[in-house]
Amino acid sequence: MINIQNVSKTYGNSAKKAVDNLTLTVNDGEIFGFLGPNGAGKSTTIKMICGILSIDEGAISIDGIDISQNPIQAKKLLGFVPDTHETYENLTANEYLNFVATIYEVPSNQVKQRAEKLLTLFELDKVLNNPIKTFSHGMKQKILVVASLLHNPKVWILDEPLTGLDPQSAYQLKLLMRKHADEGNTVFFSSHVIDVVEKVCDRIAIVDNGSLVVVDTLDKIRQNKDVSLEQVFLKVTGANLEENND
Amino acid sequence: MTKFFALVKAMFLNQQRASTFKSKASNKKGVSTRLILGIVFAPLLMLMAVQTYFVGTLSDATIQKEVISVLMGACQGMVFMFSIPSMLNVVFSCNDAERLLSMPVKPITIFTAKLTLVYLYELATSLVMSLFLILPFGIGAGLGVQFYFFLIVAVVIIPLLPLLLVAIVCFPFAYLSNYLQGKGFAKTLVTTLFFLVVMGAYFALVLSFGSMEGSDQMDFSDLAVLLVNLFSQNSQKISTFAFFNYWLATAMVSTNFVEIILNFLATLGLNLVSLALAVLLSNLLYKKMLSKSLEKTSKKAKDTRFLQEKQSNKLLTLAMCDLKRLLRESQMGFQVLAMPILIPIIMAVLCFALTTDGINQQLNFSDPFYSNLMLIMVVFYNLVIGISGNVLAMYPISRERTSFFMMKTMPVSLKTQLNAKLLLSTAMITISYLATAVICVTVLPIEWYFVFVLALLPIIFSFGSSCVTMLLDLRKPILDWTNFQTSLKNSPNTWWTMLIALCLLFATLIVAGLFVALYQVAQIDLFWLMYVVLIVLGIVYSLIAHSILMKNSKKYFDRIEI
Structure with missing residues (x-):
């Protein structure tokens, strides 16, 4: 289980917070999708969960172990796939x-x-x-x-894991994520591929400008089955949907 | 030409802006680096300047051309030494081959742009060396405006010939090393061997000057007089062997206008011919070499089963993993291996030079004063060269580059990770120090048990210095470098390490000086106590440095944001 409590992070002397008062709980046995536009704070959050970045305010615990207080024990429970290869x-x-x-x-x-x-x-x-x-x-x-x-690992964190994978491997990875979660572990998964998130994840969070905008199951987020996750995502992140007619 | 200038500008800016981790206190970086540079090199440069000034005052018009030729040769020697690693890593490393080959630019343009980049870096070396070597000579000799005008020309021209020479020599080597893609360790070995061969040839050339007429009549009391005599006796040799400099030197001091113009044009012509030769070679080989560098070779797998290795403790696993990674990356492997191999080789050359008859007669090694003085000199040499050349210790965090996140994510304490790096750097330099010590006791007339003093002292001090340089690197690591060699060369840590080595040298010099003075004044031989005191001081220094590293490392490590 991942427990994120009122976490904030600012880079250097920047006036803007990269992550602003984020509170989130990811339960055992679920695949949790973490969505957001570029620069929304996804990677910063993941890096704080993994102990790569220090936390300015708040706390993050992995299966009850605080990553800042007891980093070695917490990291033993983590498996991390970075987006950089x-x-x-x-x-x-x-x-x-x-x-x-x-x-x-x-x-x-x-x-x-x-x-x-x-x-x-x-x-x-x-x-x-x-x-x-x-x-x-x-x-x-x-x-x-x-x-x-x-x-x-008890908690498996994947940052954009499908980038560069062939269809067979992407399929195997999705099956592995499901299996790992079904064994009672936590899978935390960030991606830009909304279709995959829609198909794989049990719960989804959308962040924008460092803040949590939405967190819930797919059905509850969509409210209406005719609305796709992509439409919800674009709406809540305030994307400019006007067609370019030039 | 537009593409050429655009390439040079882009590559130059990209290299210069590969900045350090931006901490709040990093604004003074530039100032502190220059200050360190000044402190490290000022005494040596001033010594050179004073010496060449006196040579200038003693030189008459008959040998001025010869002296200037040799001084320019010394500047070129420095450029030559500095430019080999730069040439290999900037022009021939092909790290950016994919990006460059996809552009509508001819390989010849890429080659000349990269060559220009190295030239720009080496221009600084040429400027500093000319200011401290050639300029004082001109002032001492009272040369006119013509000398100062051509000195500016010389600063610009001096790096050209060694660079082109290095480029031409490097071509076959770089071509060969490209065939070793995927065989990282073999490539590292070839690079290091190539460097050692070139350095060996350079040292052989320098030492051959020692065999010139008159060198056996060395008078240590007046080096300037000795040098002037040497130049007078060997003017014919110099004008023949250093003809490329002799032409420009003639242009600098000649009173005949036609002679000035002709010699200046001859200098330009020679450099242009060398440039044309290098460009011709590049036209034939460079594109093929760049393309080849992109072909990832994979040997046919002999065994498709997972081979489980015996698990050792984390400290050793980390150190071994670090070593494998370093040796299989030719740029880093070269840096890591070159200096530890070079230290005993240079010492062997110096030891053999010290045992020649001429010097043996002047230094009575059976006298405890001379034998201990020699031992102290070896320790000083090991301290300065070993500490300032130990790349493993001066760049332990920065060399992680994009893999740095592994240090943050692995469930191993920072102390263990740092101790693994300390273990590796100390082990590597220990081999070098031991080899140096064994060479000394074998070649020089000193007792075998001094091998322990000769090795132990530098090892202890190196360990302490590694702790200090590791902490410095933790404070401001450079993790976004594109070229390891250039990044290392421009890093403030390199200069800090030299400063630390010099400080240790002065500290040990003071202790040694007390015992030497005691012997000279009162004939009391307490040199054994000197070694004991130095070892105790080294242990105290290392323990304090290690304790400070362990105490402060986490604070700096946590501040590094990637």
């Missing part, structure tokens, strides 16, 4: 996964089994001994997904 590119996939297994203290007798299962699922077994820097964007994304699941 960045990792230790000069390691081979095999070396990288072994490194992650040691750092996240995955029991020795479980590492091989979990790694092989996930690698086969994403068809990465044939490139295991190649340096990650020789991988395509999609392959890098897949190795990050595999690494993030190696320790079977």
Whole structure:
């Protein structure tokens, strides 16, 4: 479970808050979609949940453990897939996964089994001994997904995870997210692909200008079944919907 | 030409604006960097300036051309040394090949633009060296306006020839290294070996000047007189071997107008021919090289099973992971390996030079004064070169670049992460110090057990300095660099590290000075106590530095926002 309480964040001397008094609870067993236009504060929020950014005001806890007070214990419960595809590119996939297994203290007798299962699922077994820097964007994304699941995290956070993935891998990832949530874990998922969020997520939050605009189940957000999530999103974020007739 | 200038401008601005992490206190960065630079280099540059001024006062018109030629050669030597890494990493690294090849720009334009970029960086080296080497000579010799006019020309021309030479020499190497795509460690090794071979050739050239006539009559009391004598006796050699500088030097001091113009034109012609040669080579190879750099080679997988490694503790895992990543990235690997390999090699050359008959007769190594003085000099050398060249210690956070988020997200305490980095930097420099110490006790007439003093002292001081430089890097890491080499060169941390090395040098110099004075005045041999005092001081320094690092690191680490 992720509990975000009155969290605010300002970068440097900026007058505008990147995240403004955000309060949110993400429950066990659910896939939670986190939507918002560019610069809305999605990545900032995710980085604060993962302990990458410090929190100016408020608190975030992972399964009851405060990320600021007890970061090591909280991070052990997290699996994180960043949107940048960045990792230790000069390691081979095999070396990288072994490194992650040691750092996240995955029991020795479980590492091989979990790694092989996930690698086969994403068809990465044939490139295991190649340096990650020789991988395509999609392959890098897949190795990050595999690494993030190696320790079977209680909370799985994915920032734009579908970018660069082929349809087969995107499908497998969606199934994995569902399975992980069904096992009683939390999946926190940010994306710009509204169709996917609509299909996969149990609950959805929309943020704009650092503030929470909407949070609820898809049905309650739409109110009317004829209205798509895209229309709701555009409406609540105040997008300019006038057609460009030039 | 428009595209050429646009490329130069864009690449220059991109490089310069790869700024440090913007903290509230970073406004004074520029001022402090310049201040550090000044403190670090001022004594050395002033010494050079005074020396060349005295050479100028003692030189008559018959040797002025020769002296200026050699001084320009010294400036070119500095540009040559500085420009090899820049050339490899800016012109030949191909990091931006994908972006550049997609543009409607000829590879020859890309090559010349990148070459210009390196030239602009090295122009600063040329300016500083000319101001402190050639200008004082002109003042001392009382040369006229013509000298000062051509000095400006010389500043502009000096970097050209070494740069073009480096570019031409680097081409086959860079072409080869592109075939090693995907074989990071092999590429790092080739880069480092190439650098060592070029540096070896350079040192051999410099040392060969020591064999010139008259060098065996060294008079340490008056270096200026010695230099002037050397120039007088070897003027013919200089005009032959340094003809490229001799022409410009002649233009600087000649009283014959036709001679001035002809020599100036000859200098220009030579540089243009070199430029044409480099451009011709680029036309043949550069595009192919850029394209090749984009081909990601993947060896055929031998084993498709996941190979589980034996899990060790987190500290060792982090250090080993760091080492693998560094050695497989040729730019960083080169920086990390070059200096630790170079330190014992330079020491070996110096040791052999010290054991030549001429010097042996002047320095009686059986006298405790001389033998201990030599040991102290080796320790000083290790301290200054080792600490200021230990890239692992001076750039531990910045080198993470985009992977920095891993440091923030992994469930490992910051202390463990920093200790892993300290372990790696200390282990790497320890190998270098041990090799240096073994070379010293093997070649020089000193007892074998001094190997411990020679290695232990610099290791202890290096550890403490690594803690200080790590804290400095934590305060203002540069995480958005595009070129590791250039970023490292422009980083204030590089200069801070040199300053720390110099401060330690002065501190140890004071302690050593007391014991040397005691021996000279009262003939009391307490040099063993000097080593004990230095080791104790080193341990205290390291413990305090480590404690400060551990106490303050979290505060700075939390401030880094990515």
